[in-house]
Amino acid sequence: MDEKTQKRLNLSAGIMSSSVAMILVVAKLWALGQTSALSIAATLADSALDLLMSLGGLAAIAYAARPPDDDHAFGHTSAEDLAALGQSVLILVSAAVIAVAATLRLLSDAPAELAAEGQGIVVMILSIVLTAGLVLWQARVARRTGNRVVAADRLHYLGDLIPNVGAIIALAASGLFGLGRIDSVVALGAAALLAVGAINIGREAWNALMDRSADDETIAGIGEIAAAHPGVEGYHDLKTRVAGSRIFVNLHIELDGGQTLDEAHSIGAALRRAIIAKYPRADVLIHKDPVGVEPHPDDPRR
Known part of the structure; x- marks a missing residue:
């Protein structure tokens, strides 16, 4: 698949994600006004953050797709990590607000008063249907392009299905049995899921920004490809770092020092193609050393 097709598919996933999130925010705002259910408030906050994340992800996909320039020789993929780090902070704040509101309602002597539970359930069912359709499309795009932003967004929306089902259970329990406090319990569970997801997103983004390998x-897969490649006598100093959806690879390979420069170049270029074939998002730089060469005594990294 060429880069133009990959970019088009990734952008389509981002646009669809933003559109679904916008529809769900509007629908859940209306449902919250009708029912006063904290469980719906939790899913509303999640959808609002989904919208921010989807818009941020869409912008990051578009920006990260820009080619390297004079100021960004390694490209612009770190924009994805910056966006994810900011999103994780917003999610944590939202989870805290929901948890406090749910706790206060549970501790209150006045029972939670919910209304129009049937209408709320209809909105939650709509949310589940739209989210499921989006997840299926994102899975297809991620499978074809290998884009980490789309894959991560898919996992996030997949996790959204649990709070939506919980909201339906809370509304049904209130409408059928008058058990309004279940709504607060579900809201606490949804807040916990939000917090866990935010911590995971933030940790991955932070690791990428800190040039984690x-x-x-x-790493083992790249080493296996190098070790088995024809003409390569050995390899060393395999270094990687992750930025956004890209993996940057630096590798030293050991070649027969008696062959021509053209022959050495052909081996290195073929190895680079082999690595990229297995890891399409990799940016590979290969340095060639003669077999048995000793580091120069003045080399500070010997």
Whole structure:
């Protein structure tokens, strides 16, 4: 798949994600006004943050797709991590607000008064249907393009299905049995899920901004490709770092020092293509060393 097609698919996923989030925010605002249910307030906050995240993700996808320039020789993919870090802070704040409101309602002597539970349930069912459709499309795009932003957004929306189902249970319990306090319990559970998701998103974004290396499986996979590549006698100094959806790879390979420069170049170029074939989002830089060469005594990194 060419880069133009990948960019079009990734942008389509971002636009669809933002559109679904906007529809759900409007629908849940209306449902909250009708029912006064904190469980719906929790899913509303989640959808509002989804909208911010989707818009941020869409902007990050578009910005990260820009080619390297004089000021950004390694591209613009770190924009994805900056956006994710800011989103995680917003999610944590929202989770705290929901948790405090739910706790105060549980501790209050006055029972929670919910209304129009049936209308709220209809909105939650609409939310589940739209979210499920979005998740299916995002899964298809992520599978074809390997974009981490789309994949992460898909996991987030997949997690949204749980609070929506919880809101339906809370509304049904209130309408059928008058158990209004279940709404606050569900809201607390939704707040906990939001907080866990925010911490995970923030940790991954922070690690990427701090130039953390790729996961062990990816590093091992790149090493296996290098070790088995024809003409490569060995390799060393394999270094990686992750920025947004890209993996930057630096690798030293050991070649027969008696071959021509053209032959050495052909081996290195073929190895680079092999690595990118397995890891399409990789940016690979290969340095070639003759077998058995000793580091120069003045080299500070020997």
